[in-house]
Amino acid sequence: MVATEARVDGERRRTGLRADLRAAIPDATAALVITVAIFIWLYSRVRAGISETVEVMPYLADANQYWMYWLCQAFGWSALLWAYITTVLGLVRSSSRPSWQPFSTVRIERWHRTTSLTTIGLMFAHAFLFFLELARTNDNNLDFAGRWVNAFVESFVPGGYPSGTGQVAILLGLLALYLAIPLGLLYYLRNRTGARMWRALHRFVIVVYILSAWHTLLYGTNVWFDGWPRTALWLLQIPIAVLLILRLVSPARRGDKLGRGTPVSHVIRRVVAVLAVVAAIGAILAVVITGRDGGRTRDVTGAAPSVLPWMVWTGFAVFVLGVGVAVLLVRRAERARVAARKSPSEPASEPADAE
Template identity: 75%
Template structure:
């Protein structure tokens, strides 16, 4: 009886943005504590001279550039929370296993609050980088010139002019700007319709992929090496496994392999499964080989990365086309629904 009442109470709790922001306060507090610990870890490594970053940028004194290191700490905590919210989202959208005693409503609420925290951490990471650029830009530009230059380099995709950052910062900004609409579209579901918001929200996995890629392009040869980089790659395996389970046994029955027997639906699901399995194989291969698209530490710092900005923009264009197709398919299905209902009533 008590359990039933508790479940009923969970269903009655509001799921609006304001309510979720209040519910995210403990989660955000924990994220700030973790960020502080990461900042201490990074700061201590620089003081001890054991940070690989000093080999590339020996001038990054931790006291003079504390804002930069705080920016990096927020970036790592943002990636950690992105991993957490992605795992929760995949668990919620998959068929619930018998051993999982946590209700789907609670998992979904955790997913929403961690998503909000992730977006906030991502913005804090970008904003601190912008402030550091304002502080360190050439004084000859003047105050307004330093701010405008820092804004272009820190917030305009493709605006960062040099080095690995041409690709890494581009990927990070695309992740930030996609996370906001794809993550918050849930709170507009009453206007967009449930089918459209679900179709759009499925693309949010790309935000996580971009976030990991953004981190690794810098993390391979500058911020971390050895076990931290390998651990980061291996943490992607449970995400890929859950994605396979999500495709094989989704929570919604209509999305399961046997739910829609049309050739197009079956082909789409098979291709998705093969793509995820191939991704798992790539993750393992990259974790073992260390070749993830960034520059290798022993290579010259002036060498071009394997991935170039124009490649990212081409991939982003394909991604936008995929979103447009998904929206068109949903809208077409919604227009046909009244016609099918009318035919059934006539029959």
Template identity: 65%
Template sequence: MTGPAVEGRPTRRGTGLRADLRVAVFDASAALLVTLGLFAWLTARIASGESPTLAVMPFLADAGQYWLYWLCQAFGWSALLWAWLTTMLGLIRSSARPSWLRVAPARVERWHRATSLTTIGLMFAHAAAFFAELVREGDGVWASFVQTFVPGGYTSGTGRVAILLGLLAFYLAIPLGLAFYVRDRLGARLWRALHRCILVVYVLSVWHTLLYGTNVWFDGWPRTTLWVLQLPVAVLLLARVVAPARPVERWERTRGLVPVARRVGALLLAAGTVVVLVLVVVTGRDGGRPLSQPAPASVVDERGQ
């Protein structure tokens, strides 16, 4: 972290939280513009009757009354987009630098840290807008807080699982994302182990969206596009396993039964993920419910959720 030099350690400059927050201001500004664009697009689809969400929650046709809900959805989609972006940057930074990449690794890392901070902010804004919508509907401040921010607090409809997954992603993203700034205290080995777990946050975020996103209730191009975007993530993950940036992690330096087994397992998992994603994109079948199939009563509550 930024600060006075510790004896025996070089001083790191420009890698503290305050410095990254300054960079993230520009990144967050772009994210807000994207969020506003998504909000306008979502409400336009509602006004034209094109949104498949209306088949499940027809009362949302009044986009003016439920603007907080649609703002919540817009923040959710921009949060997922930034999560995708920061995951891609992180995998690029932790992989061996390809010859065609002209950007310095330090710059890629700076972008990765800034987009990570923006992602956490967007996730909070997503939850906060949902909380505000529940309060507006008359659920009460405490009840709305429990339903929004307490894991397991939302107990009806699809949200029983979907909101739980989203909260797990949010609460894991904060310590795992900010662990970088206390890595000197944690130690390099522990910090690297924690940072690798950030992929779990991304998986939970995608899972949450597939269950609860207003544009992926049914099969079709929005859902397929979401799966297509996962392909480059899986390919970069495979590249990260095959050719990591740290020389000590490369295959030719791997010794011992356990390290080799761990590397082989990671390779098979990454390769298998690529194959599954290709099959999903090619076939268009991922288990999503077709528009023509009615929702089971067990997954729809009094709000239609």
């Protein structure tokens, strides 16, 4: 895809996919270094016999035999870290810039784009290594082709994993991956979709982070049992929620700000969104205080999962409905704008804000 240029804050930037992929090389290299460090840490804990994961799944105690599984987990943790970073950068970029912020809008946006690309790559590597591990270790009397097809279904088809917490965990992770690709890469097609359509759809990308965190917090950290790591990871979600509130209250684009003449429906949607985020912060604090988040407790038999696959699919259907409504609203607004421009009695509309 040919790179395009735009000017923001007086600086020129290249916004094509190729340019961003080149710019993401240092970022991706750092992610790989951290992934290797996490892998060494996980591997060494298994060798030392102090891995909480092995307490839950004793058959993984042979670190050499299951090294691919531990590398898969390392990619999962680095993917969550990069998802956190890119979400923070995206919320900062789309909020009003405070006077004390040392970095330009252009730089923050470039970091957001490159970390988003790295996150997608890490998520795919996490899923792909899990697929390879299943294809290598599955012992279900299938021939070679059958094992690979079965591994593909279990690791890449939403709802294809047949048993255990993976029925929900892998479903959540795959939905996050398959939403991250179009919602993240749609930026590079904005000249075809239109900037307003891209912005309307990109706002839904926060769901990717929610699914990723849910996938890890309940089905990754649950093998850590109760303790400070799980508590710390829950507390780290509060800054995301606070930044989301700031984004809703004080957006960067003039067209997103509330003021005189703003339709009542826009005000209601914004208030409902803020209240929902505040409720999420309250839920996080309740989890931290009570220590009950659906994860495991050492020496306590786990209860049945409180979330079932059909609940996830129902929520996903509601999400798809919300995306469809957003698309229809943008198209209706575009048609109204075109009609206004064709009418000689209507004054010319203001140019769209630069993104």
